[in-house]
Amino acid sequence: MPGSNExxxxxxxxxxxxxxxxxxxxxxSAVIPIPARAELASRLGMTRETLARxxxxxxxxxLIALDKNAIRVLDAERLTDLLT
Numbered sequence: 915m916p917g918s919n920e921x922x923x924x925x926x927x928x929x930x931x932x933x934x935x936x937x938x939x940x941x942x943s944a945v946i947p948i949p950a951r952a953e954l955a956s957r958l959g960m961t962r963e964t965l966a967r968x969x970x971x972x973x974x975x976x977l978i979a980l981d982k983n984a985i986r987v988l989d990a991e992r993l994t995d996l997l998t
Contacts, residue, residue: 929958930968931996934978934987944987 933954937946948954955965969985972978977993979986987993 928997929960930965931972931977931993933958934972934985935990935993935997937985938987938990944990946985946987947983948985 934946937948938944941947951965952962955962958965960968969978969980972993973980975992977987977989977996979988
């Protein structure tokens with residue numbers, strides 16, 4: 915089945931992307947101060963490990979950059995495209 919391996923077709927995988935865009939809009943900045951990963955994962959209804967996988971995928975795609983206490987949205991347009 916073509917495209918069946920693409921992780922962004924899964925609703926669960928879209929949740930972190932949508933949340934990051936929401937946080938960036940609220941912060942009025944591409945730099946999002948983040949709470950502890952466990953708290954963020956809990957807010958999104960997933961385990962810390964699952965969140966880490968999704969954040970890693972977004973980082974590898976060049977959409978975000980992870981810092982110790984913040985996430986930088988590098989390409990909001992492509993991040994938004996993942997939601998459709």
